[in-house]
Amino acid sequence: MSAAGTYAPQPGAAPLPRMIAAQAALETKMLLRNGEQLLLTVVIPTLLLVLFSAVDIVDTGDGKAVDFLTPGVLALAVMSTAFTGQAIATGFERRYGVLKRLAASPLPRWGLMTAKTLSVLVTEVLQIALLTAIAFALGWSPHGNPFAVLLLLVLGTAAFSGLGLLMAGTLKAEATLAAANLVFLLLLVGGGVIVPLDKFPGAVESTLGLLPISALSDGLRDVLQDGAAMPWADLGILAVWSVLGLGAAARFFRWE
DSSP: OOTTSOOOOOOOOOOHHHHHHHHHHHHHHHHHTOHHHHIIIIIHHHHHHHHHHHSOOSOOOSSOHHHHHHHHHHHHHHHIIIIIIHHHHHHHHHHTTHHHHHHTSSSOHHHHHHHHHHHHHHHHHHHHHHHHHHHHHTTOOOOSOHHHHHHHHHHHHHHHHHHHHHHHHHSOHHHHHHHHHHHHHHHHHHSSSSSOGGGSOHHHHHHHTTSHHHHHHHHHHHHHTTOOSOOHHHHHHHHHHHHHHHHHHHHHOOOO
């Protein structure tokens, strides 16, 4: 306020980091208030972990079932947030013109995508903390290098985020909703999350092993269950999917 007692506004955009942080906080709140998203990101992975750890439904090999299941369920949680949830939410934001309006704001488009990515990461931290606590309560005994686990989770998030944004930015919202849920169910069954890949025929196993969910679940399992130092093959698969997915999303994403 000036000395004469009148207001002297100074219009202008907030600093870019503050805008990104505010948008990320809003994205996170919207995600956590969405019942369908919570079902995908929290309820389903938790139920799968508890059910298949307590009941001998699937042959998970030697050792405790929870030791096999936890890495796969962690991978599923990453996919549910970074791919399925983000694809559906972004697809409907695009349909209703939300993205078009946000693109006209002082927040640049890359800043909006950064905020969405930060929101995904915050949600994943909460998911992983919850699932880890439940797994420990069920008798989980993890091993391995924490840095390798972190690297796998980051690359898995990048891969699934790129694929989710590509789907949301190229398909209609209804098609994105159907396709994202279908992919979620198919990869849940055939991605090494619950059913070991070696239960499939040889040629099918080799093909499924190239999927990002398989690379993430197998890589986490190699580290957390078998104590591997660094699963380079799985990291390489995730890196390729990350480059392809994010590159295609940046190239073909339509804001309107």
